[in-house]
Amino acid sequence: MARKKGSLREFQEHLAARLTVAAQGKASAALLGVQAGNDYWLLNLSDSGEIVPLPPLAPVPLTKSWFSGIANIRGNLYSVADFSALRGGEPTPMNAASRLLLVGTRHGSNAALLVTRMLGLKNPETLTSVPAAEGQHPWEAEHLVDADGREWKKLNVRALLADPDFMEIGA
Numbered sequence: 001m002a003r004k005k006g007s008l009r010e011f012q013e014h015l016a017a018r019l020t021v022a023a024q025g026k027a028s029a030a031l032l033g034v035q036a037g038n039d040y041w042l043l044n045l046s047d048s049g050e051i052v053p054l055p056p057l058a059p060v061p062l063t064k065s066w067f068s069g070i071a072n073i074r075g076n077l078y079s080v081a082d083f084s085a086l087r088g089g090e091p092t093p094m095n096a097a098s099r100l101l102l103v104g105t106r107h108g109s110n111a112a113l114l115v116t117r118m119l120g121l122k123n124p125e126t127l128t129s130v131p132a133a134e135g136q137h138p139w140e141a142e143h144l145v146d147a148d149g150r151e152w153k154k155l156n157v158r159a160l161l162a163d164p165d166f167m168e169i170g171a
Contacts, residue, residue, distance in 0.1 A: 033119035033152070034101060037084030037092065040152045041115075042122060042144065047157040049102040051118060054094055060169075065091075067169045068114050071100060078112040079104060081166065087137070092116050103157045111161060127152065139163055 030059060031042040057069035057080055058134075066085035071078045085091045094100055097117040104111030127144040130151070139160035144152045160166055 001053050021045070029124055030121045031124055031154070033121055033122045034099075034115040036113070037087070037116060038091035039087070040119065040150060041083075042127075042152050043101075043103070043153045043157060045121075047103065047106065047155075049105050052055070052100045052102065053096075054098045054100055057094075062171050063169045064171050067090075071112060073100075073102065073112075076110060078104075078110045078113045078151070079169070080114050081169075083115055086166070096158040102162055107158060107161050122146070122152070137163070139166075 011111070030045055032039050032045055032048040034043070050157070052073060055071050056100065057071055059069045060067060065080045068080040068082045071080050078100070082092045083101075092114050094114075099115055099118050100112045101115055102110075102112050124144075127146055130143050130145050131138065132143045138154050139156045141156040142154040144154065147150065
């Protein structure tokens with residue numbers, strides 16, 4: 001029993017130290033990496049929302065080809081957009097590696113992105129900014145390259161949710 005109290009105490013001390021560092025602005029701003037089709041994307045952790053395994057999707061007739069359907073996540077309905085197909089890529093395979101990224105909850109929208117797989121956290125200090133290609137979407141905030149030469153695109157979730165092309169799912 002004493003062991004548990006010690007563990008709780010250590011946890012509280014660790015949490016207090018992390019909150020102090022964050023309050024001083026010294027916390028590292030990790031980014032969440034995902035793969036959508038052949039592209040690699042980064043999202044701010046504060047915008048990334050919850051990540052869930054792919055549940056069954058209810059199809060919705062008369063919608064655009066990139067609109068995958070409706071997902072029921074713990075009693076809440078989410079509109080699901082295939083992020084690869086939305087950008088003109090191949091449809092995302094619906095397999096064990098596929099995930100739903102619930103991106104809209106923080107912004108008052110039950111929107112989810114279907115992605116190929118999760119790639120984990122990335123440290124922004126290990127990435128270098130590069131010029132973006134012409135004709136990018138308004139929600140592509142930045143292009144970055146990692147130490148291995150892999151190109152990453154940073155997703156501006158707020159801009160995606162405000163994009164009329166994203167919000168208009170009717171075919």
